[in-house]
Amino acid sequence: MTRILRLLGKVYRFPVMALDVNESSIQYLNILKESNFQDDMRLKTWGMYEWANIAGVVYTLLLIFGIYFLILFYTCPATYQPDQCAQANCFGIIIILELLVNFLLFIIYSRRNDPQRWLQGVALLTTVKGAGKYCLECNRIAPLRSHHCKLCNMCILRKDHHCFVTGACVGIANQRFFIVFVLWASIGAAVGSFYNLMYLLRHMESNIYPFGWLKLLAPVAVVRWIISYEIFTNTAICVLFSICTATSVVALIFFGSQMFYTLNGYTMYDYHTLSRKIELHGDGETYSERLRMIFGHYWAVNFIIPLLCFPNQLTADVARNLFSSYSKDM
Template sequence: MDMRLRKDIFPRRWCDIFCFLLISIFMPPIALFDLVIVVPAIHPPRTFMHNFIFTLGVFFFTNIYGNMIATMLVDTSVDAINLDSVIPRKPHTKGWYTCKHCLRLVPPRSYHCKACKTCILKRDHHCVFTGCCIGHYNFRFFAMFLFYMFIGSALSIGYLTYYMFWVHAKIFRRILSFYKMICPILMTIDGGIWDNVPLIFYNLNVVAVVLSTILLVFHWIPIINGSTSYERRLDYPYGRDLYTNLRSIFGKRMYLVWLSPFLSSELLEDGANWDDEEGMPLVRQSRKRNKRQRKLRRTRRTLSE
């Protein structure tokens, strides 16, 4: 099915606006500095390595922002599908329930977001960097955004390290440079703006690598298990085999989606219909699971006696 685009794509909350502007303002200058200043200082222009790293940097940059924008554009709310055409005959037996905020029948694995003011299909969380919820239809773009943010920032750190401490060792290989990286306020009392720019960009890349690493681990574990962040807290993954779990997120052409966010990849599900076991409401799932566990413990005690 064709993806529906959101009408209001800009962040609404102040924390969302701040985090969105943080990435939008600082990432382009860092990429430009790396490609125009750092890479030519290490690899002579018009050589193979210069052209290769420059092309790779542009590829990473376009994928970071392309996937970020796609995450913001793609509508993953219940409005993205025609609910009337997918509601089963007995919806409440299939996990459908009435949202107390929207006051309408919504599919299983859908939850209301107070920031977005709507129910989200297979809701994972509300992302402050994009100002929107991550759900069934835009999870692919969010995962690729984190992946390329990590790869791009790590590559930038490697080249900035060589640029500062080897190419310009006389300027940066000083104990004061390390102090300024630890305590950036020292940059105001020593050195000019140009001398401190690499240190500022280095610190920002370190923050980006650490943050993207944490988010990658936190969100890729549910992806591998076929679950979401919310469902992981309930310890009930909707998992199947690894191959199917990945196709559920990245679609039928999952081998190609890492190349560009503009490549289409049809998802396996419509975001509303899941099998009977998965469709059961999470509260009932938890009770049923606890009942099975209590029964298993009683059986073990009986056998031990």
């Protein structure tokens, strides 16, 4: 059919033009379809990220309160005397308060990672004009050390990473609360793991050597429950014991890595990008200066009580490094 139209086009010129227009239109429509498909896929992907963000926060809250109430009302009374459970309850309340306060402050202060909030203070510290880049999403100039997060819908100054478990980006304003949160999360999960283990050793498997401990692992416990070798209650506690143990280890690793990055003057994003690590000098000159940059004065007290009255301390050198650093791929 196309050949016939082309032959006719040699005799009648106007159909050729019409044919060319139609072919161009088809190509244009194909490009539009491909572009729309890519946009749809991008929207679906970010929609999944948003749901993952919500699911992470819900998981965190359920785990915090789930562990506390399970220990308080079930595993501890079934294993220890009332006075011992009262002590565990007091310690549990302290852990819950530390976690919730730092979690809420992390979310609230995440909006303060906006670079525009820091520009006035930097202008007072140093006269060096900050080098910038244009952020298409924010439609404004942003410092080179800031990075746009589509989930948070803003640029994040000194971005470390986006944490799906806490639902926001870790940046210069809220990193202090994130570090304290993961420390107490590790402690709380370890305590939960201990009380669940004591319950399992008393009511499920007391002889863990040499291979009895395998029964306490979540996959093994679930299989034993499916084949009717174990009751559901013990299986559920085995699963929670495994979750608590894994959470404690992961949170402790996060705490150690965050302190390592902080003491070296980098963020996770900075440190693990080789070209940036080579070209970018770490923020601050001493450990004390770098800790004050994140936690403010009396930094160690923040691990017990958040010192909101002592904000991040940026020296002129740190401010210059944040707002005037150049790197080829920032």
